[in-house]
Amino acid sequence: MPLRQMTSQVSVETTGRRLYPVTDAMVAWIASSGIKTGLLTLFVPHTSASLLIQENYDPDVQSDLERFFSRLVPEGDPLFAHVLEGPDDMPAHVRAALTQTHLGVPVVNGRLALGTWQGIYLYEHRARGRRRHILLHLLGDD
Secondary structure (H helix, E strand, C coil): CCCEEEEEEEECCCCCCCCEECHHHHHHHHHHCCCCCEEEEEEEECCCEEEEEEEEECCHHHHHHHHHHHHCCCCCCCCCHHHHHHHHCHHHHHHHHHHCCCEEEEEEEEECCCCCEEEEEEECCCCCEEEEEEEEEEEEEE
């Protein structure tokens, strides 16, 4: 039996720099696909946002990550020459370079094969909100 492929896009309205949970949207889309075994690939076509698989139980983890990145890549660092789009832009590019713009997650028995406390997040690295897009590609079979 040949493998089936499906594509879609999820839009996320951000309000500023933080992690935005997107797992539920992925779960719903996979359920509607009918695919039971396969691979979900996610891609964010932005240079100042990224994707993470991270703990979804304790929200302190997400806050701690943001505080760590703020210390690691601070706004206004004189190291950065690129300031055309504001003082948060180059730090956002560095943050995206240090994280991931794509993820691959296995689908087993029609469900994402995430660990018990794992969730998928869009990580907005800019200070003000934007509309971000996540491109989805699902390859698998019934």
